[in-house]
Amino acid sequence: xxxxxxxxxxxxxxxxxxxxxxxxxxxxxxxxxxxxxxxxxxxxxxxxxxxxxxxxxxxxxxxxxxxxxxxxxxxxxxxxxxxxxxxxxxxxxxxxxxxxxxxxxxxxxxxxxxxxxxxxxxxx
Amino acid sequence: xxxxxxxxxxxxxxxxxxxxxxxxxxxxxxxxxxxxxxxxxxxxxxxxxxxxxxxxxxxxxxxxxxxxxxxxxxxxxxxxxxxxxxxxxxxxxxxxxxxxxxxxxxxxxxxxxxxxxxxxxxxx
Numbered sequence: 001x002x003x004x005x006x007x008x009x010x011x012x013x014x015x016x017x018x019x020x021x022x023x024x025x026x027x028x029x030x031x032x033x034x035x036x037x038x039x040x041x042x043x044x045x046x047x048x049x050x051x052x053x054x055x056x057x058x059x060x061x062x063x064x065x066x067x068x069x070x071x072x073x074x075x076x077x078x079x080x081x082x083x084x085x086x087x088x089x090x091x092x093x094x095x096x097x098x099x100x101x102x103x104x105x106x107x108x109x110x111x112x113x114x115x116x117x118x119x120x121x122x123x124x
Numbered sequence: 125x126x127x128x129x130x131x132x133x134x135x136x137x138x139x140x141x142x143x144x145x146x147x148x149x150x151x152x153x154x155x156x157x158x159x160x161x162x163x164x165x166x167x168x169x170x171x172x173x174x175x176x177x178x179x180x181x182x183x184x185x186x187x188x189x190x191x192x193x194x195x196x197x198x199x200x201x202x203x204x205x206x207x208x209x210x211x212x213x214x215x216x217x218x219x220x221x222x223x224x225x226x227x228x229x230x231x232x233x234x235x236x237x238x239x240x241x242x243x244x245x246x247x248x
Contacts, residue, residue: 038237040245074198108232113162121164
């Protein structure tokens with residue numbers, strides 16, 4: 001049985017080391033990548049490797065949380081550029097051969113606290 | 125052993141039905157809730173129930189994904205207000221008694237696709 005956790009750890013390790021051959025080997029031929037916030041989509045291993053390899057250099061990733069459940073997993077990463085980190089949340093679906101078939105990620109940005117609930121929260 | 129999946133399903137079911145007693149019963153006394161995007165924090169069961177019960181009415185939640193792993197889980201919900209849905213991503217940590225001890229959520233908003241990668245993606 002596939003160790004989903006190890007596959008996802010390898011995904012981020014390959015990304016960090018720009019090992020695009022190793023990265024591609026983790027993906028299904030017809031991997032489907034989606035960013036719901038921009039409604040961008042990339043189809044297929046070759047296109048998805050190219051999409052990642054083309055991302056402007058200077059970034060690295062640390063895994064903050066990895067939650068794996070059968071053929072699904074989620075990571076909360078810290079995407080670091082020039083020392084500044086941004087959270088990234090990625091959902092993974094593996095196929096029956098243990099390849100990553102579907103990836104959906106989210107890039108939440110800071111926003112001001114909604115007014116009217118200052119008495120219910122503290123800030124950190 | 126606690127069924128983390130069932131606890132998290134109950135959390136959203138109680139929220140949807142405004143069953144704040146049932147909701148509170150799922151939480152550790154010292155539950156810690158954080159929203160990294162606003163850097164808001166709520167400490168303790170009573171305060172966290174109040175925070176949720178005070179949220180302006182008209183919302184409901186559907187679970188899009190639930191990934192559970194030991195004492196951790198993640199949900200991707202659709203938070204629906206007046207027919208419009210927004211994704212919410214919530215990380216749960218249970219304590220050794222099966223109560224929810226830590227909740228961290230993210231509310232990613234739509235943003236324009238970054239320029240310069242139109243040739244690498246399609247839109248949906």
